[in-house]
Amino acid sequence: MYAKIAKYLACPSVYAPSDVSIWNDEHISKQMLLAHLNPDCEGASRKLSFIEDSVAWIKEIMPCQEYPALLDVGCGPGLYAERFYQAGYQVTGIDYSSRSIEYAKSSAKRKGLDIAYVCQDYLRMDYENTFDCATFIYCDYGALSTANRGLILQNIYRGLKKGGKLLFDVFSLEMFHDFQETQTWQICADGGFWSPEKHLLISGQYKYPQHVTLEKTTIITEDSIRTSNIWNTCFSLESLLEEVQLAGFKKVELFGDVAGQSYTTDRRTIAILLEK
Template sequence: MAALLARAVAACRPPAPFEPSEAPFWDDPHIAVGLLAAHLDETVPAASRPGAELDRAVAALAARGLAGPGVRVLDLGCGPGLLAVRLARLGCRVTGVDLSASSLDHARRAAAAEGLEIDYRRADFRELADVARYDVVLQSYGEMSTFAPEVRDDLLARVRRALVPGGAFVFDASRPRHHPPRGRRWEASPGGFWRPGPHLVLEERFVTPGPDGTQVACDQYVVVDAGADGGGGRVTTYRMWFHDHTPESLTAVLTAAGFAVEEVSGSLAGDPVTDDGEWLAVVARTA
């Protein structure tokens, strides 16, 4: 017990910038079940946006000519297909990519139930290798904010290659207001999101402000449980990183990556940017 406690205490340290988790998260079989439930529960703002917001986002895409019959759309991190199925209903030719097998299983069943043809692929979209294949690449719920700068820039290059000339990259990103500083939290669970059996969760947010109004935030979760064999115990650290942007910083990142920024708004539905808003949404074109 003393050794287990010592490991747990040692794990509760400030992480190095963009230090990764110690174990898989998105494709962990147990965690994936909880993630799918969060995607589908409109009262839980942790994985997907409510259906009404998704409807508004798709309507905004259609109004810009970025969704409609024959438009080729790549949905990065598609989850259970909540956006993909809405786009397919409009006649888009949709490809969805995600790491979670359980989310993709749900997405395929939902598409089949409506007779929609959507190409779902289980893959890490950071390894995207398609060339000049899509009219629109879409990424929602702030995933572009979760990568270290070098990973983000590599992904932007891959997205640019995957788009046809003049194609659009549409995504949203978190702002600093979305991740305010907060204290430590802990939870004791008989079984839940992180583990099927008894476990403790020690949670802390680390926030590092930048000189340009941006910030880097890390939500760190130290999970303590009995381990697979029940002996000795196990301590596992998961880290969720967020590079929160301003309109100016996000525009600079995209311009450096070879995109022309067409619009920066407060949401994928095109709401205006406000001082108290937590999100930015971008439409950027290939040159």
């Protein structure tokens, strides 16, 4: 038993996948959706006030009159997509979570919003010259491995029309420096976020080379041990520019976040506006 548990508690190789999907596990995906929909929580989406400020600013830098067809990559339950539609865009949202997409479709139908939602792994999307602009928001880019970051940029680049724009954000080196390595455990006698059953929860935060962080959660129930690995790559300005230029994009402008704050080296996020 010791060897079995020790295997799960060891630090995995960088970008090792989880053996539980936070997006499609029946219980965890429900908790993730609730986190998305909490307007005062930043666990899965940014706070509602930030989202509204962000959409208003995005409409200024990518006006819907010039960039009407918008792709919302990693759209979740549609918090941004609905506001983009109401701002005048023709919106397509894509997300891997079937629960989030089901909620988004239901919400759009209830509100009479003509938004196209697609439940698909965005690493497999194959649009060509379809969209005038795209967003990839809440630092999802850095949660991908190096190879998959290249793939998502290729996919978005191919899906944009010539002159199309992409806005996305990443965590900066300031976030990496602030990240604290810890390991904690707790007994969840009545279940919780990670499982409806009684379970032991072991949480660890670890730093890796190349400014990579891991938030690892091990869930031990009576009959299973499962692990969730949430990876994040934090970027310097130079490392970010190197990756986007390899994909063929041209840098347009840098910002401190996707609501238009000025870029400074002491901010915890970097937002970048690119052009095909």
